[in-house]
Amino acid sequence: MRRFIGRERELRVLGAAFEKIREGIGSQKPGQCVLLRGRRRVGKSSLVEEFLSRAEVPYVFFTAAGESAADELAELLDAVASSTLPERSLFAEETPGQWNAAFRLLAEILPDDTPSVVVIDEVPYLMERVDAFEGMLQRAWDRLLSRKPVLLLLIGSDLSMMEALNSYDRPFHQRATEMVLGPLNPADIGDMLGLEPAAAFDAALVTGGLPLICAEWRPDASLWEFLRDSLDNPISALLVSAERSLAAEFPPQAMSREVLRAIGSGERTFTNIARAAGGIAHTTLTRATEVLADKRVVAAELPVSLRPSKERRYRVADPYLRFWLAFLDPHMAEIERMRGDLTLSRIKEKWTSWRGRAVEPLVRESLARLLPDGGLPAAPAIGGYWTRGNDIEIDLVGADRQPVAKRLLFLGSIKWLENSAFDSHDLAALHKHRAAITDDPIPLVAVSRSGVNCSGLEAAYGPEKLLTAWRGN
Structure with missing residues (x-):
């Protein structure tokens, strides 16, 4: 399938974990857990859905939505009720009212003699909203779930929180294998879109290798044809993906958004970023850049040399977000009134100089x-x-x-x-x-x-x- 070009290695990794489970049936703890992390819209959920379609085994796929603990639990119960687990009707009969009880009942209905899969997507929401979630997950895994032939897939887009879940001072430490899903790389993009090598790098700089954006690029279309098509469509993935990702990670009132826009506009030094962000205070800017770096949205770099330097520079780490902040975000009103032609002309004027630094x-x-x-x-x-x-x-x-x-x-x-x-x-x-x-x-x-x-x-x-x-x- 076109959207899974470049994902065969990741599918093999999941398949290998699944084979360990199959081989371990009858042992004391055949279960396997994988922590899958990657930035939003990089295709984590789609990858897992493809894996499930190939594995053809019973599974439940639950996606947290950032609601209250009670609402998330209700969604979990609905997900189990509509799953392919053979004993799913027990959830409708007993309706557990607490997360601990839900984990216990989930373990009870998992098959003992055949592999199954439990997927929990957007785990960081649960870490934030459900009291003691990590401790409950750890106890459920140690005492119940790992004793079943199950692959537990924990998925998350907040990279720092997913890393913390498996860190040494947290309850779930060393209970899972970590897996990072990156964007499609330039070779994958070139193969997917039928582009020559130089054009494949251009496409990587614009799409960031995000599958949803690449899927809207007509095969064999040029960069400028793709941009024209995307700017003519107010709900194109190129236009809306960045705002949706930022809205999920940074509240509109957060100063991090203003700092990110300043860096995205081309400012690279601390002083110039502060000025472009409205003259914010040193301590405020320091906190904002730390948050952005912690979430892997911004990279803070020093010169590589034989002598120490304090000349730190900042850049937007994700190529697509860098392009969006530079060319699209400042002109959304123009694009929304169907004048994407003006935006496209502006991109063409600045493309060569912008690309020269963005490709580094x-x-x-x-x-x-x-x-x-x-x-x-x-x-x-x-x-x-x-x-x-x-x-x-x-x-x-x-x-x-x-x-x-x-x-x-x-x-x-x-x-x-x-x-x-x-x-x-x-x-x-x-x-x-x-x-x-x-x-x-x-x-x-x-x-x-x-x-x-x-x-x-x-x-x-x-x-x-x-x-x-x-x-x-």
Whole structure:
């Protein structure tokens, strides 16, 4: 199925956990638990639904909605009543009034001699709304559920809360295998949409690899055709997905939203972000950036070099959200009055310069997956280097660690232009910047969308080679 392109590895992981259960039937504790986390709209629920359709076993799929503890319990009872568990009618007969009782009854109706699946989606809502939920879940798992041949899938979009669920100081520690579902990678996107490598990277920057957005991209359509279609449709996934995700994670009155918009508009330093967010206080901005970083929405980065630096910079971590904040969010009123053509013209005007910086994290991650390669070693850390005044700025710094490295492994430049190759002028600038930070002849690397027409580089990479780094991942 088209929407599951690139998810075969994850399906195999779930299948392997399920096989352990099947093989363990008759043992004392055959049950397995998997914590599945990933950002909103990345396709977690759809992945699990596909797994269930392939497994063809009894299951219950319950999704929390952020309601009161009593309302969530009522929804759980309804989910069990409409499930495919063979003894589901017992829930209608007994109607447990407490979560502990519901877990006990759920364990009773699970089959003893055949595998089954229990899915609890949006677990962080339950952690917030149900008193002592983690402790009740731990007791139910240890004493009841793990003794059945069941796969318990706990799903959540709040990354920090899902990580906390399995941390050492929490009741459920070490009771589950953790699994992270990321967006579709550039190779998956290219395969799904029938795009050439360079266009696949463009699509990754716009859609963020979110399956719902990619599903609206007509196969073989260009970037501009996709954007035109999306801007003409006020309920397109490209337009609405970001707002829905932000509304679920950050209340409208939260200062984090204003700070995120400031970063999304292109501000990268603490001082400029504070100014763009309305001149907010230092302590308020510190709390807001910590919340955003904790939720993995924003990345706070330091230069990678041989010396410590305090020149921290911020960027929106998710490519789709970065695109939405830069180009769509400020002009929603324009789009809603059916003038998406104005928005599209604005994107075209600013696209090349915006893309040049937006692609940098994706290139670094591609190289991290690709190396070692030829004369370049694997690099435990790949980042960038900059000074306060940007008089020296290096796109790629490979090192043995970050942010303060003991050894630099390579330096490089990214030139991501449509019709301009990396040339001798770019190489001269790279030599100049290298001399400013080290006297050692550190290998030099070029990454170019349109090729390289000079010598003197240790390695050069284009979209085709970068895309190979994502194959099989």
